[in-house]
Amino acid sequence: MMRVYFVTIALFALALSLASASDPDPVQDFCVALDDPKSAVFVNGKFCKDPKLAKAEDFFFKGLDIPGNTDNRVGSNVTTVNVDQIPGLNTLGISVVRIDYAPYGQNPPHTHPRATEILVVLEGTLYVGFVTSNPENRFFSKVLNKGDVFVFPIGLIHFQFNVGKTNAVALAGLSSQNPGVITIADAVFGSNPPINPDVLAKAFQLDQKVVENLQKVFKKNGN
Template sequence: MRKAYILTVALFAVAFSLAFASDPDPLQDFCVALKDYSDSKSAVFVNGKFCKDPKLVKAEDFFFEGLNIAGNTDNKVGSNVTTVNVDMLAGLNTLGVSLARIDFAPYGENPPHTHPRGTEILVVAEGTLFVGFVTSNTENRLFTKTLNKGDLFVFPVGLIHFQLNVGKTKAIAISAFSSQNAGVITIANAVFGSNPPINPDVLTKAFQLDKNVVEELQKKFEVDNY
């Protein structure tokens, strides 16, 4: 009897831990994020945002225009990401989804990066992309694929991944995320362009590089951080 009681308590503990390990499901149709917090005293606070009074919600709160406009790829990496997350579209709050358009110049790249809060599913709208992701440190296994127009690829949440335009013409991709704000950490920018800079001795040992090389990279990313 005692063993059964202990097992029951253990199962409840696991259930509660799982329940609090992910974002709560919305308990209403929507929670349009307030951009002006002046009326927040009487508003509900959900997922880091105050909810707009449902009676004041309009169709425009769920509308975004401009994804037909190409992003400026005239930069060091030859790519541009136009993000549509909860900060750009208030109606996304609590819905657990967001979107992005990625433009690539010929041979442009979306450098190795990670989304800490969301899985990404990418579809190629134009051009040819070489894409891939690396698993965690247990294996550091690399998965890659060359995608053409209409092809789709998934990048699991939190894993380092990249996209490279391998064509002579521009490329366009549309990405959807399993988060209203998946976040992004571009590896090179975060490591060599942090503010304040990481101690060069740390990076010298971590990357097995000469200290002069590390310091040069830090100067480069300090100036060219995009």
């Protein structure tokens, strides 16, 4: 009997840990986010607008058809539509992005700590991939054409690279109202304040001067 009790407790704890790995389920139809708590009536993870005062604009975003500016060092632009752009996404556990790529532009290796991503190519040809966690570090990759779909599991490092001579466009859905993004090179070499170069030199097996130069480059680029 005691063994059954402990197994039940263990399963319950596992269920709780899995549930906490994604955005919480809503407990009402919607919870339009508010920045001003004085105007809030209901609370469901964030301060929420009184549902009676909600309007269609709270669930609307205009402009995802507009190409992003890819004139930058990586040759890509991500137009984000999350809870900051659509307050009505609050507690709904979903968001979307448009990604524009210049010829040979890339969305460099990065992770979304709070979301799985499903990407569909609208135009162009993309080389995409992700790497599993330690110790396997298994690499999955694919060349995608218009209409192809690829999934990047939550938290894993992934990228997209435009291998064509023309612009490329993709849409991606993410399983969080605010997925977050950590671009690996920016985080490692462009942190503020910077990570001690000795640490990075040993971690990446690089000469310290190379690390210091990389830190200067990423700091110069606004990180």
